[in-house]
Amino acid sequence: MxxxxxxxxxxxxxxxxxxxxxxxxxxxxxxxxxxxxxxxxxxxxxxxxxxxxxxxxxxxxxxxxxxxxxxxxxxxxxxxxxxxxxxxxxxxxxxxxxxxxxxxxxxxxxxxxxxxxxxxxxxxxxxxxxxxxxxxxxxxxxxxxxxxxxxxxxxxxxxxxxxxxxxxxxxKMSTTTIFSRILKFYGIGESDLEERLKDLIDSQTVPTIAPLVGRAGEVTIRLTAKAGSKEEAQKIIRPTEEEIIKRTREYFYGFDNDSVEEIVAKLLIKLNKTISIAESCTGGLLAHKLTNIPGISASFDRGIISYSNRSKHELLNVKNETLENYGAVSEETAKEMAEGIRLSSGTDIGVSVTGIAGPDGGTAEKPVGLVYIGYADSSTVCAQRHIFSGRRIDIKERSANSALHLVRKMLQKLENPSNR
Amino acid sequence: MxxxxxxxxxxxxxxxxxxxxxxxxxxxxxxxxxxxxxxxxxxxxxxxxxxxxxxxxxxxxxxxxxxxxxxxxxxxxxxxxxxxxxxxxxxxxxxxxxxxxxxxxxxxxxxxxxxxxxxxxxxxxxxxxxxxxxxxxxxxxxxxxxxxxxxxxxxxxxxxxxxxxxxxxxxKMSTTTIFSRILKFYGIGESDLEERLKDLIDSQTVPTIAPLVGRAGEVTIRLTAKAGSKEEAQKIIRPTEEEIIKRTREYFYGFDNDSVEEIVAKLLIKLNKTISIAESCTGGLLAHKLTNIPGISASFDRGIISYSNRSKHELLNVKNETLENYGAVSEETAKEMAEGIRLSSGTDIGVSVTGIAGPDGGTAEKPVGLVYIGYADSSTVCAQRHIFSGRRIDIKERSANSALHLVRKMLQKLENPSNR
Missing domain, CATH: 3.40.980.10 (MoaB/Mog-like domain)
Known part of the structure; x- marks a missing residue:
């Protein structure tokens, strides 16, 4: 019934x-x-x-x-x-x-x-x-x-x-099961993703395939099947799931309730790596997200929210000449922040965010939404440039999310060097 | 009609x-x-x-x-x-x-x-x-x-x-206006608040008085009146509003869309005070909330998320003997964290949070949800003890909110020393 x-x-x-x-x-x-x-x-x-x-x-x-x-x-x-x-x-x-x-x-x-x-x-x-x-x-x-x-x-x-x-x-009262599997992607737009899967979506019967726009730059696809048991429904879904992941491997990052902070936390703990965070425009949000995951204290040592230039210099050893020549929102500062927090805290990894969350403080050259993410470990120091749109809180969200995805990718390379 | x-x-x-x-x-x-x-x-x-x-x-x-x-x-x-x-x-x-x-x-x-x-x-x-x-x-x-x-x-x-x-x-079809005024309270439960206002609530006609549980330990009361114009409705609400605030002054903190972080940010800017934050169990959430307010960079210098004991000592000068004798989650550590961040950053105010957000790490003596909030300025160093319930994220929310309310109260004393 x-x-x-x-x-x-x-x-x-x-x-x-x-x-x-x-x-x-x-x-x-x-x-x-x-x-x-x-x-x-x-x-x-x-x-x-x-x-x-x-x-x-x-x-x-x-x-x-x-x-x-x-x-x-x-x-x-x-x-x-x-x-x-x-x-x-x-x-x-x-x-x-x-x-x-x-x-x-x-x-x-x-x-x-x-x-x-x-x-x-x-x-x-x-x-x-x-x-x-x-x-x-x-x-x-x-x-x-x-x-x-x-x-x-x-x-x-x-x-x-x-x-x-x-x-x-x-x-206990229900005899049918509706089972959904959610696939999560980062770094690709909804319409791009849909075009890669167009033939699958157009010919869908079971499972149904529903793309949804997620939060903070993420896109998700929901596969749904109805069956007498969860196992049966999973069996119906599996071939489509595998085909989708095969076509989108570089953007796919998780299933169902997986969050990027949870994936990062688990990888850190599994790989026995410690991390520290230096953030400016995200104002604590990046560390907040990571510390939402129970058990992270084994890997997360400290975070520094260096809002002022003085604090970037005093606490992170960002050179005054870097701040003067390139500005606090620059690739160079992002790199020095990441390396600075890594060295001063003695952790394996340092990650940094510096940007302009707005609504004020933007210029023609450095608009509101310009954000640099920095990453440092014992062999690599690098930075990514992004331009995000939206309100102050959206830019903070997108920036923190990007930083987590960058750390995820670097950790996945460490975990499986041949794969990526 | x-x-x-x-x-x-x-x-x-x-x-x-x-x-x-x-x-x-x-x-x-x-x-x-x-x-x-x-x-x-x-x-x-x-x-x-x-x-x-x-x-x-x-x-x-x-x-x-x-x-x-x-x-x-x-x-x-x-x-x-x-x-x-x-x-x-x-x-x-x-x-x-x-x-x-x-x-x-x-x-x-x-x-x-x-x-x-x-x-x-x-x-x-x-x-x-x-x-x-x-x-x-x-x-x-x-x-x-x-x-x-x-x-x-x-x-x-x-x-x-x-x-x-x-x-x-x-x-064009409506001849009436409904106007609502929301009063916000912190530090008092919904039922306590209601008992203080019982006679007003029991005899309410216009305006209507509706208490609501807010988020993270806050309680709100909505006063609503219907009238021909917004001004008329406001006039109907005012005497009740004033009577309620008179009876609950020590818990009342704002109207309508006011948030405690916004009130704190405005007071800091108005009073020309600088602030720095040292947080442990909130993991960046306290600084994140404060930095959601545009213009806060004039007052907020830096935040330190001192997750490890080592970072509490290295960055905040919390004495090793304090950590050994009283533990990281203690009144003494909260005070030293607040004073430590204030002195090392050179700001007027230092605020700290240390606690056990769970789900693990609690003991009979120090259960999950035990949180100390510390505060330091040039004349005062103090700490508050709280026990919060809920999930990890709820305890983080309640803790960050408490810290903001403590800073609000201290700033309001500075603003108007005779009043409180």
Whole structure:
């Protein structure tokens, strides 16, 4: 049986456009992977009458209804109350949830407030879902042949509850699997990539082939197949996947949730190499990305954010004459920064970024978006020139991403010298 | 008359979670500014039957229905067809739109394809909306006392059409303005804040008072009033706004789109103070946030990401005995880091972060989430202890945010010594 699901996000802040409904996207992706079709996303405000009307429509047409938001302690929060009322179920205190909430408050050094108690109420017959990152438990309710799930609105609370409890529970009920494989590329545009694969895309049946523009200069392709099991779907996808990678090898860098920072971190650890970072226009973003990966402290020694010329000279030994003759944004400075941080920190690799993130500070000769990435190891010192467009934050993102891809390529050469 | 609107986004890629429904957020914000209430957002796939069912529900309950997506040239694109069929209106060729489409293709050096012709069809009696960034015209249809708007899905096509044509058209019909003021707080929980304001919240009529959990430990309150003009609405909000701030002064930090990094950057520049950063567990995020603000290079000199103990000693002069006796994650190390970066960089202020971001590395005595923030200026050296929960990235976010709020408080004391 094919299960139909829909997602109801509750919150006036959503329909006022104050925050985006990112939860619907995350939940849809997770349901799709376990073969459950999502047919509708709904957003409705914190209004009992309208929520009830929306829930009634969803309850009649779908097998699984996932609600997010409206589980907070305030009077505005009425998701559980409304659903329970519609289904004629009383709300009962869940002792476990209350105890966890008390522990949570104790741990964060705060007092439990009176209105938090209502967060521990769940509809009779429901199972509470533990919330490790907040106070509101989630609710999993089997009602006749329908499943109703209620999760908190904040993504950092919702996502772990979805992945650790809701998806494992629902996947037991689904008999088909939709399996997607994502291939990730860097250094090639969407249309160029599409032209290389035109014959495959034009004649596609199974798997389906969908190119998507990714973030910060990346392009991705999604291959999707439906089958009785994940293994079967993978078997359907594999020949197309291999053909695509064969044709695009120099741009392909990873699968699915691979991130370039994770690939770099794993290569550093695997190859037992240490790294240090000297960054200017990215202002810490490059090191931030790399240090998002657990375990990186084995390889990452230090970073220097040399915003001023003085700090480039004092901390990175960039020569004053280099700064005077070529400027802080130049190939020469990028190289000296990379070599300077490598030598002063005693790491195997040094990487640097210097550029103009804007919105001011550009000239005709050195426009906003001009960025140099430097790289140094014991045998190589080199730099790359880029011109990126967009806002200050986009230029920072693109620059940090480029630096990571440069380090990835250099590490992959070290890992497999014959290959590239 | 109060106009009620809803937004229907059409596209299988939306309900599969492949792309977020950013259009709904943008349209909601624009409608709110002209006093039109949005009550629902719906996403539905490229499926005629389900779209018709959704449209029927919306048509019955709302005055204005804005549809996005499904105006493309392919057989999947059936928004116009479905709406016209439901309303019993024939589709007619719009010559202007066809000519503009031919020009568009000429300009981009491509040939018009046969299936593009259907994009120039619009329901009888409707007005076509010019699309400057793509081929599909939009549709504006007055049907009885209802308004139906159809816009293309890609944001870069949709947004100019919304702002240049749809909003000016709809604003003529609306006689009210909805104005919202957002108050931002740090260092107090949502329920604590609400208890302080309980009498105001319980007796609210105008303006409405809605507390929201913000990101990274922040809480916000939205005050909303409806009036004939923005000025009138502001006048309605002001007394409540002042009363709330009076009661919560020590936690209140900004309005609307204010961010703590922006407030800190402006205070630094205004007070002519320079700053340097020494961070460990945040791995560059603190400096990244501060350097997102244009013009910060006047105040921010440098940052050091001292991931290793060796780098804390070498670059920040943290004493080896401090590291041995108290550990890298301690009040003493945080203070020495802040003072060390201040002295070595010669800036007025030094700020530091050291902690355990996890997921590994915690002990019973020093658990994951334990973070110390240090601060040093010419007269003060101090540190704060925090325990944050969540994933590695959440702990980094909370830590960087805390450090910014600490600097904000210290700068505000400098700015106005009597006040705090």
């Amino acid at each position: 094919l299960l139909k699901a829909e997602i109801i996000a509750v919150g006036t802040e959503l329909i006022l456009g104050q925050i985006p409904n990112t939860n619907a996207q995350v939940i849809s992706q997770a349901l799709q992977e376990i073969g459950i079709d999502v047919y509708y996303h709904i957003c409705v405000g914190d209004n009992k009458e309208r929520l009830k009307e929306v829930f009634q429509t969803s309850f009649k047409r779908s097998d699984i209804i996932i609600l997010t938001g409206g589980l907070g302690p305030t009077e505005d929060d009425l998701t559980k109350e409304t659903v329970a009322e519609y289904l004629n179920l009383p709300l009962k205190l869940d002792e476990n949830s209350l105890n966890r909430m008390k522990d949570y408050f104790k741990k964060t050094g705060r007092q439990i407030a009176n209105n938090n108690y209502k967060q521990a109420l769940i509809p009779e017959g429901a199972i509470a879902i533990e919330n490790k990152n907040g106070t509101a438990p989630g609710v999993l309710l089997k009602y006749g042949d329908k499943i109703i799930v209620m999760l908190p609105g904040p993504p950092r609370e919702m996502e772990p509850m979805l992945k650790e409890t809701v998806i494992p529970y629902l996947s | 109060l106009l009620k609107a809803e937004i229907i986004a059409v596209g299988t890629e939306l309900i599969l979670g492949q792309i977020p429904n950013t259009n709904a957020q943008v349209i909601s914000q624009a409608l709110q500014e002209i006093g039109i209430d949005v009550y629902y957002h719906i996403c539905v796939g490229d499926n005629k039957e389900r779209l018709k069912e959704v449209f029927q529900t919306s048509f019955k309950r709302s005055d204005i229905i804005i549809l996005t997506g499904g105006l493309g040239p392919t057989e999947d694109d059936l928004t116009k067809e479905t709406v016209a069929e439901y309303l019993n209106l024939p589709l007619k060729l719009d010559e202007n739109s066809l000519n503009r489409m031919k020009d568009y293709f000429k300009k981009t050096g491509r040939q018009i394809a046969n299936n593009n012709y259907k994009q120039a069809l619009i329901p009888e009696g409707a007005i076509a909306i010019e699309n400057k960034n793509g081929t599909a015209p939009g549709v504006l249809l007055k049907y009885g006392d209802k308004i139906i708007v159809m816009l293309p899905g890609p944001p870069r096509e949709m947004e100019p059409m919304l702002k240049e044509t749809v909003i000016p058209y709809l604003s």
